[in-house]
Amino acid sequence: MARKVLVLGEVRDGTLRNVSFEAIGAASLAAEGGEVIGVLIGENVSSFGNELIQYGADRVITVEDEKLKQYTSDGFTQGLLAVIDQEKPEGIFFGHTALGKDLAPRIAGKLNSGLISDVTAIDEAGGNLVFIRPIYSGKAFEKKIVADGLIFATIRPNNIEPLSKDDSRTGEVSSLSVEIKDLRAIIKDVVRKASEGVDLSEAKVIVAGGRGVKSEEGFDPLNELAKVLGGAVGASRGACDADYCDYSLQIGQTGKVVTPDLYIACGISGAIQHLAGMSNSKVIVAINKDPEANIFKVADYGIVGDLFEVVPMLTEEFKKLKV
Ligand code: FAD
Numbered sequence: 325m326a327r328k329v330l331v332l333g334e335v336r337d338g339t340l341r342n343v344s345f346e347a348i349g350a351a352s353l354a355a356e357g358g359e360v361i362g363v364l365i366g367e368n369v370s371s372f373g374n375e376l377i378q379y380g381a382d383r384v385i386t387v388e389d390e391k392l393k394q395y396t397s398d399g400f401t402q403g404l405l406a407v408i409d410q411e412k413p414e415g416i417f418f419g420h421t422a423l424g425k426d427l428a429p430r431i432a433g434k435l436n437s438g439l440i441s442d443v444t445a446i447d448e449a450g451g452n453l454v455f456i457r458p459i460y461s462g463k464a465f466e467k468k469i470v471a472d473g474l475i476f477a478t479i480r481p482n483n484i485e486p487l488s489k490d491d492s493r494t495g496e497v498s499s500l501s502v503e504i505k506d507l508r509a510i511i512k513d514v515v516r517k518a519s520e521g522v523d524l525s526e527a528k529v530i531v532a533g534g535r536g537v538k539s540e541e542g543f544d545p546l547n548e549l550a551k552v553l554g555g556a557v558g559a560s561r562g563a564c565d566a567d568y569c570d571y572s573l574q575i576g577q578t579g580k581v582v583t584p585d586l587y588i589a590c591g592i593s594g595a596i597q598h599l600a601g602m603s604n605s606k607v608i609v610a611i612n613k614d615p616e617a618n619i620f621k622v623a624d625y626g627i628v629g630d631l632f633e634v635v636p637m638l639t640e641e642f643k644k645l646k647v
Contacts, residue, residue, distance in 0.1 A: 327356060329352075329415035330416045331351045332417070332419075340376070343419030343482075344362075344379075348379050349487050352380050354415045360382050361383055362377070363404065364376070366388065377497070385497075398508050415475040419479055437476050439476045441478045442458065442478060443483075444465075444604070454469055462599075462603050481583070524573065531550040532560065533631075534589070534592030535568075537568055549635050553586070559573040560576065575598065580601060587607070588611070590612075592619055594617055610623035610626050
């Protein structure tokens with residue numbers, strides 16, 4: 325059944341997040357030959373419209389207002405509900421990002437619709453789209469179908485392939501004028517805690533450190549390796565609790581859930597709460613002094629050794645490969 329599907333494009337730090345392209349890929353499956361419409365909300369965001377089209381959107385609608393310069397649930401809800409009211413879509417897709425996790429349940433509540441959050445794959449069975457999502461901290465997967473009504477889903481970054489970018493694709497980028505009523509929360513300033521560089525939740529390569537890193541400076545060789553691999557640095561809660569790094573780097577049950585192509589765990593024991601955030605990574609390399617460490621049970625490659633010797637050696641070898 326051909327459907328009209330909206331995809332919210334997420335702009336952060338002056339670029340569209342990759343997960344927006346992955347959400348378009350998911351939406352084009354759900355559209356089944358129908359129309360995929362990108363939605364951009366913010367201030368001066370229309371310049372990103374063509375990129376959404378190049379990644380597979382058929383057209384793009386923008387809602388621009390200075391009150392939407394910073395994300396607020398209130399402002400974005402008003403903007404998106406106006407687009408939904410105009411377009412009457414049969415599907416809505418967001419990235420499963422901090423923004424998506426905040427906005428999607430709110431919109432679903434307003435629409436009195438269901439929501440399938442944190443989708444990692446979409447399949448087809450018996451003429452139905454099957455949405456697959458992890459449950460019990462990634463220990464099992466459940467399959468969901470939408471029997472009837474709106475298909476509303478958030479897509480976990482790094483799991484669904486985006487469509488290939490096609491620079492020759494063209495489509496309409498139109499603006500919808502929405503009167504944004506006074507916001508209940510006004511963001512005066514944003515102070516970033518996280519480091520610059522690759523965004524942890526979308527990184528293809530993550531080098532993560534645990535309590536075995538032993539100090540803030542102990543993260544230096546990990547930063548170096550991540551830089552050479554074009555990846556991001558993450559951490560266990562053990563490392564965060566010990567004040568070796570910021571909590572924004574924490575991966576796990578109470579931190580970020582990540583699914584990079586390559587996860588290198590350095591001095592991390594592999595507690596169940598840590599595994600909950602990274603065990604679905606495509607390739608896991610563990611470096612640990614203790615051959616009995618639990619992390620080796622989920623690792624594809626294990627190196628028993630001192631991370632302060634192994635990590636610099638890896639960095640040197642990867643540098644040679646890049647030359
Ligand atoms: P440790 O368990 O102390 O492990 C350190 C490892 O480093 C050891 O295996 C050791 O052999 C190795 N090591 C030491 N020196 C070296 C060296 N020089 N070279 C190589 N290896 C070395 N944890 C998370 O990570 N994320 C979460 O989201 C999270 N949520 C939690 C939620 C709850 C409700 C609870 C109760 C706990 C949670 N935890 C979480 C904490 C979790 O249980 C563990 O305590 C934590 O993951 C341990 O961190 P770690 O592996 O860095 O430290």
